[in-house]
Amino acid sequence: MKKNINQILDNKSNIFLLIGLSFIIRLVIIFIYHDNQIDQEWLILLNNLVNYKNYSYYGSGVPSAMLPPLYPFFLYFLEMLTFGKINLINTIIFIQIILSTTSVYIFYKINQKIFSQKLSLISSFVFSFIPINIYAAGQTSSITLQIFLTLLFFLLLFDLSDNKNKKKILFFSIISGLLILTRGEFILIYIITLAYFFLKNKINLISLISIFLCTLITISPYLIRNYNTFHQVFIVKSIGFNLWKGNNELSTVEGYGDFNLDFYEMYEADLSINPNFKNLNDEIKLLNKDKFYELYKDKIFLKQALKNLKEEPFFYFKLFLEKAFSFYFINFNSTHALYYNIFHFLPILLISIISFPGLILALKEKQFKMWYLNIYLILTIIIFSVFFILPRYKLIIIPIQIILMIYFLQYIFKKLNKNAI
Numbered sequence: 311m312k313k314n315i316n317q318i319l320d321n322k323s324n325i326f327l328l329i330g331l332s333f334i335i336r337l338v339i340i341f342i343y344h345d346n347q348i349d350q351e352w353l354i355l356l357n358n359l360v361n362y363k364n365y366s367y368y369g370s371g372v373p374s375a376m377l378p379p380l381y382p383f384f385l386y387f388l389e390m391l392t393f394g395k396i397n398l399i400n401t402i403i404f405i406q407i408i409l410s411t412t413s414v415y416i417f418y419k420i421n422q423k424i425f426s427q428k429l430s431l432i433s434s435f436v437f438s439f440i441p442i443n444i445y446a447a448g449q450t451s452s453i454t455l456q457i458f459l460t461l462l463f464f465l466l467l468f469d470l471s472d473n474k475n476k477k478k479i480l481f482f483s484i485i486s487g488l489l490i491l492t493r494g495e496f497i498l499i500y501i502i503t504l505a506y507f508f509l510k511n512k513i514n515l516i517s518l519i520s521i522f523l524c525t526l527i528t529i530s531p532y533l534i535r536n537y538n539t540f541h542q543v544f545i546v547k548s549i550g551f552n553l554w555k556g557n558n559e560l561s562t563v564e565g566y567g568d569f570n571l572d573f574y575e576m577y578e579a580d581l582s583i584n585p586n587f588k589n590l591n592d593e594i595k596l597l598n599k600d601k602f603y604e605l606y607k608d609k610i611f612l613k614q615a616l617k618n619l620k621e622e623p624f625f626y627f628k629l630f631l632e633k634a635f636s637f638y639f640i641n642f643n644s645t646h647a648l649y650y651n652i653f654h655f656l657p658i659l660l661i662s663i664i665s666f667p668g669l670i671l672a673l674k675e676k677q678f679k680m681w682y683l684n685i686y687l688i689l690t691i692i693i694f695s696v697f698f699i700l701p702r703y704k705l706i707i708i709p710i711q712i713i714l715m716i717y718f719l720q721y722i723f724k725k726l727n728k729n730a731i
Contacts, residue, residue, distance in 0.1 A: 378546055
């Protein structure tokens with residue numbers, strides 16, 4: 311019986327079973343639980359792209375600079391592709407199901423570079439069927455696209471470390487550029503990644519320069535757009551708002567930045583709220599709605615956020631640690647009701663707890679690929695914890711946590727002289 315189980319797990323054809331089941335389960339579950347409309351911020355950007363051919367959150371006259379552009383343009387591409395004759399929300403969800411299913415296969419290929427065939431399948435099954443990964447594909451959010459690109463980034467990076475050629479350099483550079491256009495903070499991770507691989511002699515100077523130039527070409531259309539519009543070269547101008555949202559008097563792990571509230575009424579109703587809120591609102595109301603509106607607005611938020619951090623450093627450092635803990639493990643004070651569903655809460659908590667000794671173990675043994683994944687994981691936790699942690703952000707680190715969990719379990723079984731896995 312034991313031999314038969316091992317033979318089944320070792321059979322490479324099981325990856326096709328995994329992919330098939332991943333697709334069918336997503337199709338069935340997301341048919342029941344999915345967004346019925348595009349989230350407001352994405353819908354506004356999409357409508358302005360369609361109606362005014364302008365990337366704007368406010369209309370035809372005020373260009374946007376605060377949101378990364380790839381997902382809105384992904385929605386715009388699907389809208390143009392369907393000519394407005396096919397239900398857009400259903401098209402988006404279906405494409406995201408395909409991306410999510412493909413991500414499972416990419417994750418499996420990454421695992422093959424670290425584990426045996428058997429462990430790669432086990433790890434991939436866990437990743438595929440963890441509820442947060444299935445549910446995410448049914449949301450109109452950039453998270454599914456981001457996970458797809460991130461896993462492809464890992465796979466191509468590990469391919470490059472083993473065997474470099476021009477085609478791999480090109481593909482890796484394009485994916486890196488798309489990730490930069492998906493998440494602004496990825497620029498820092500990208501720079502540190504290239505520096506780390508260069509210092510570890512995994513890429514030479516010519517390859518490093520080639521990757522950088524190809525990535526620059528990939529993002530150049532949007533850089534040119536921003537230079538022509540704002541007379542500056544950047545991807546996004548949202549660090550001020552995001553820093554303030556995660557570091558103000560009302561901030562929790564999930565941040566606080568609801569500008570649908572009237573700060574005047576809120577301030578008058580609750581005198582315990584710091585007058586900084588009212589002053590902030592006053593400054594923003596004085597801004598002209600011209601093309602520099604979002605840039606000036608972000609500067610106001612940045613100034614206030616830095617002031618908060620300077621005046622209450624210990625309070626916000628404690629909040630930073632709480633965010634980091636919640637990101638890696640679990641947020642016991644989430645405001646999202648579905649967060650506490652046992653099908654979400656329990657697997658996330660188990661993976662997080664079991665993966666933690668795997669993180670320590672991988673650093674201790676200094677296996678190259680595991681070391682890089684740890685660096686990526688730690689960097690991501692630090693960067694996001696400076697700002698705020700939404701529940702869907704967990705999916706950004708869960709693939710690495712699953713690998714660390716399997717890595718630790720493999721170590722334990724070897725110590726116990728077991729051959730079961």
